[in-house]
Amino acid sequence: MSDIKMTGPDGCADSLSWGGNSYAAGKKGVFTVPVEAYSDLLQHGFAAVGDVPDAVAGDALP
Numbered sequence: 001m002s003d004i005k006m007t008g009p010d011g012c013a014d015s016l017s018w019g020g021n022s023y024a025a026g027k028k029g030v031f032t033v034p035v036e037a038y039s040d041l042l043q044h045g046f047a048a049v050g051d052v053p054d055a056v057a058g059d060a061l062p
Contacts, residue, residue, distance in 0.1 A: 009045030
């Protein structure tokens with residue numbers, strides 16, 4: 001399983017829960033989460049940090 005770095009929307013807490021697991025924000029409010037969480041978190045205002053693998057980005061397209 002690969003991970004991706006994401007930031008939360010303004011006012012986001014410093015932890016999140018996805019897939020039954022909790023994730024804490026690291027430096028500058030950046031979360032490291034499984035790539036499987038990408039499209040779900042996008043729908044909640046999160047944004048990727050850095051490059052997003054094409055296969056992951058394609059999954060998030062409508």
